[in-house]
Amino acid sequence: METTDLLKKVRKIEIKTRGLSRNIFAGEYHSAFKGRGMAFSEVREYQFGDDIRNIDWNVTARYSHPYVKIFEEERELTVMLLIDVSGSREFGSFEKLKKNVITELSAVLSFSAIQNNDKIGVIFFSDKIEKFIPPKKGKSHILRIIRELIEFHPESNGTDITEAVRYMTNAIKKRCTAFIISDFMDDNKDLEMALSIANNKHDMVALNIYDKRETELPSIGMIKLKDAEKGNYVWVDSSSSKTRKLYADWWIKHMGRLDVMFKKSGVDYVSINTNEDYVKSLMTLFKRRALK
Known part of the structure; x- marks a missing residue:
């Protein structure tokens, strides 16, 4: 990407997300994420x-x-963003890809953090740790994070959230607030345990990003689907009611499994649809936490 185009994209995201964090989220963020005591x-x-x-x-x-x-x-917090950069983030059936929503959410949380004088750091992960940006303060640091969000290219397409959570638990010594921003397309059975351990040391919050097309299959005949992480293709007869039901049932089970996992590990979470305004979802999460 050319430097001029990159700067334009950074500026566009900065204007939108800084305004949101200042005008909408500032008070709720402060109430939802308490200091050290x-x-x-x-x-x-x-x-x-x-x-x-x-x-x-x-x-x-x-x-x-x-x-x-x-x-x-004691207000100052350290905030960590654990950002999923695996292949499945490239999916999107409406105006925004998952990665676009992830970028905006990350920017909003970053600006909310620095407006409350908190440090912010980032871990980009796929099925390995792709990049670690240590926590710092300041606008230039936030703009660096946004640039990385826009132009970062992972080495791997797979997903291993467990590895990312374990890495953060070891890398960040003092208690922090950590947002895992992912579509949670990861069936690692050790994830619940990793989240429980991390949540005992830190304050873990999960933002589950999904697309409406992942919840149901349209009846449009034979379609060719690609696994964005493994690279293999499969033909599916979407006109089959049995196939569409199996697809929908899998999604319901998947969401149910995530709900159980987050509750057992004590992790707050919210699911965010790429086709909907994430402001409402974040506000719901912040207000729910503020009441605790």
Whole structure:
């Protein structure tokens, strides 16, 4: 991609996603993703209504007048984006491919993070770790992430989310908030355990990206389907009601399995359709977390 075209794409995504994060998500993000706890800030004279459990007895004894400790939230977070760059992200049957939605979501979360003075880092993964961008602050860092999202070309087409989760758990020593942004087309049986272990150390959130055409097969006769990750082709008779039912049943089972896995591992998640506005889905997730 030429530099001029790349800069135009970066600018377009920046304008859209920075506006969303500033005008819509800023407050919800802050409420949904808490800091590391409360830290001592200062002492002041006791006022009616203050919690007596916060009285600083040493200062009170010194001045013969009650003083209380004031605590503030330790706001700064480290946010990690685990971004699926496998072959299946190239799928899309309407206006947007999965990878376009993943790019915009990643940019929105990145701008939301820096507006709250949080660090942001990225792990690109396929069936291996493709690239690790350590957490940092600042607009130039965000623009670098967006550039990578637009022009990154993975070495592999496969998917291994388990490997990515394990890598992050080992690479990030302090507690962080980690978003796994993927279509979760991965049947690795170890994923649930990896998510459970990671969620004990970090705050894990899953954004499941899917396309409507993955949920049902249209009746349009014989069609040639390609496995984007393995590269093999198969002919399917979509006019067969039995075939369409098998296809739909597989999708229902797949979504049910993901729901069980996320709940067992304690991971918050939301499913986002490429054909729908992801703003509503993210707001639902943020508000649900803020109530916890």
